[in-house]
Amino acid sequence: MFEYAPAPESRDIVDIRPSYGLFINGEWVDSLGDERDKTVNPASEEVLSEFTLATDADVDRAVSAARKAYESVWGRLPGRERAKYLFRIARIIQERARELAVLESLDNGKPIREARDVDLPLVAAHFFYYAGWADKLSHAGFARRAADGGGWADPRPLGVAAQVIPWNFPLLMLAWKIAPALACGNTVVLKPAETTPLTALAFAEICRQADLPPGVVNIVTGAGATGQALVSHPDVNKVAFTGSTEVGRQIARSVAGTGKKLTLELGGKAANIVFDDAALDQAVEGIVNGIFFNQGHVCCAGSRLLVQESIEEELLDALKRRLGTLRLGDPLDKNTDIGAINSAAQLEKIRSLSEAGEQEGAGRWSPPCAIPDKGFWFPPTLFTGVAQSHRIAREEIFGPVLSVLTFRTPAEAVEKANNTPFGLSAGVWTEKGSRILWMADKLRAGVVWANTFNRFDPASPFGGYKESGYGREGGRHGLEAYLDV
Numbered sequence: 001m002f003e004y005a006p007a008p009e010s011r012d013i014v015d016i017r018p019s020y021g022l023f024i025n026g027e028w029v030d031s032l033g034d035e036r037d038k039t040v041n042p043a044s045e046e047v048l049s050e051f052t053l054a055t056d057a058d059v060d061r062a063v064s065a066a067r068k069a070y071e072s073v074w075g076r077l078p079g080r081e082r083a084k085y086l087f088r089i090a091r092i093i094q095e096r097a098r099e100l101a102v103l104e105s106l107d108n109g110k111p112i113r114e115a116r117d118v119d120l121p122l123v124a125a126h127f128f129y130y131a132g133w134a135d136k137l138s139h140a141g142f143a144r145r146a147a148d149g150g151g152w153a154d155p156r157p158l159g160v161a162a163q164v165i166p167w168n169f170p171l172l173m174l175a176w177k178i179a180p181a182l183a184c185g186n187t188v189v190l191k192p193a194e195t196t197p198l199t200a201l202a203f204a205e206i207c208r209q210a211d212l213p214p215g216v217v218n219i220v221t222g223a224g225a226t227g228q229a230l231v232s233h234p235d236v237n238k239v240a241f242t243g244s245t246e247v248g249r250q251i252a253r254s255v256a257g258t259g260k261k262l263t264l265e266l267g268g269k270a271a272n273i274v275f276d277d278a279a280l281d282q283a284v285e286g287i288v289n290g291i292f293f294n295q296g297h298v299c300c301a302g303s304r305l306l307v308q309e310s311i312e313e314e315l316l317d318a319l320k321r322r323l324g325t326l327r328l329g330d331p332l333d334k335n336t337d338i339g340a341i342n343s344a345a346q347l348e349k350i351r352s353l354s355e356a357g358e359q360e361g362a363g364r365w366s367p368p369c370a371i372p373d374k375g376f377w378f379p380p381t382l383f384t385g386v387a388q389s390h391r392i393a394r395e396e397i398f399g400p401v402l403s404v405l406t407f408r409t410p411a412e413a414v415e416k417a418n419n420t421p422f423g424l425s426a427g428v429w430t431e432k433g434s435r436i437l438w439m440a441d442k443l444r445a446g447v448v449w450a451n452t453f454n455r456f457d458p459a460s461p462f463g464g465y466k467e468s469g470y471g472r473e474g475g476r477h478g479l480e481a482y483l484d485v
């Protein structure tokens with residue numbers, strides 16, 4: 001049985017303070033209230049640190065600092081000057097990547113291999129990418145007529161951006177939000193999720209290291225109430241939210257009629273569609289990556305496998321063999337494939353939806369897998385014989401659970417894939433290029449991957465249809481969310 005004992009050499013490279021204040025106007029400050037909470041390592045339930053639950057008055061201080069920085073410095077700085085700061089931040093992230101990857105793994109439960117090879121390189125890449133745009137905004141398609149009518153001028157920023165992010169990719173979601181906001185000339189107040197505040201707090205130090213002017217980035221920790229105070233603050237011009245559809249709806253209601261610009265990146269229930277002519281071994285790797293990467297805590301996870309009926313048995317045999325090789329355990333072990341579930345609450349949600357799957361008649365299967373005594377864990381799980389009406393086919397589980405459905409024709413695959421209130425992503429596995437193009441056209445999903453899955457690039461726009469939200473992050477399109485166009 002695996003006993004949790006973080007590799008000492010990994011643990012030693014991170015410096016976690018016993019408690020954190022709020023990062024406002026370039027300084028660590030105490031809250032005006034006295035509420036605090038603890039963040040734990042989900043692999044061991046060991047307390048990592050204490051953080052502040054910011055009050056409405058703290059949020060007000062942070063928004064005022066962001067406003068002042070916007071009016072006096074950042075909103076006036078030429079793009080090429082803003083770019084220098086963003087490049088500097090990107091380079092510091094690269095230099096500190098090992099430390100940040102360990103910190104992310106400790107606070108979130110994700111395997112260090114993923115934090116090191118996926119999250120951190122993408123975080124740096126986002127800052128590099130948007131640094132490159134900062135002095136080219138008038139070439140991004142959003143230029144406005146200059147006041148004298150004689151030419152084109154840079155588009156205007158929006159002002160103060162309120163940004164609220166979830167716990168599944170804490171530092172990467174921060175980068176998706178802060179990099180384009182700063183590149184466009186906005187200042188920000190960001191609230192990380194209550195179960196994963198540590199890398200956002202480390203990022204506050206990076207802002208200081210980069211000599212970013214005070215108030216340009218402010219980090220307020222807290223629970224949902226802090227997020228609510230932030231998005232409904234009257235002096236905020238832009239709200240960017242990534243999280244659940246339920247909270248997204250509440251935010252949309254609170255922002256309605258205020259004139260604040262809003263982007264929502266919400267949940268998903270992606271179909272990963274495998275045709276009988278697909279390269280099976282590659283498809284199996286894509287399915288595993290699609291749903292078991294980051295324990296399935298991925299908004300665009302391929303949580304519904306749609307397999308063509310004629311290859312169902314062959315594919316499932318190969319998939320089960322592959323699942324038998326996945327290693328669940330210590331997130332800081334470089335050989336670990338499946339880390340810890342981020343919180344007890346999320347584990348409970350995954351358990352209860354999986355039980356509903358069994359009760360509704362689907363067949364449940366997991367490979368033999370030792371579950372550690374402490375911490376929050378869930379084995380890789382497959383459900384076969386899933387009907388479209390089952391809850392596990394309709395609701396977002398956000399865990400390492402795959403629901404398998406079958407289809408006979410491409411039209412049926414499209415119909416089933418689109419039969420969901422979400423529309424964030426989809427995958428198609430086939431040898432036929434024409435079929436890929438046809439499917440991509442018919443699928444109501446913001447991203448369609450062909451013969452791959454979960455591939456991200458800062459230059460690619462990302463976002464959903466239907467209940468998966470609106471607005472795009474990433475790429476040139478991601479600039480529009482932070483400009484007055």
Ligand code: TAP
Nearest residue numbers: 165166192193194223224227228243244247265266267299
């Ligand atoms: P949520 O519970 O919605 O929380 C997201 C963030 O909002 C957290 O920081 C949360 O704070 C805060 N929050 C909670 N209630 C709020 C309120 N009333 N007003 C303002 N902020 C509030 O989601 P989660 O459980 O952290 O994340 C999982 C969900 O995010 C999944 O549905 C997933 O699909 C979605 N997600 C989507 C994407 C994209 S790009 N579409 C990416 C990642 C995740 P606390 O953590 O303190 O409660």
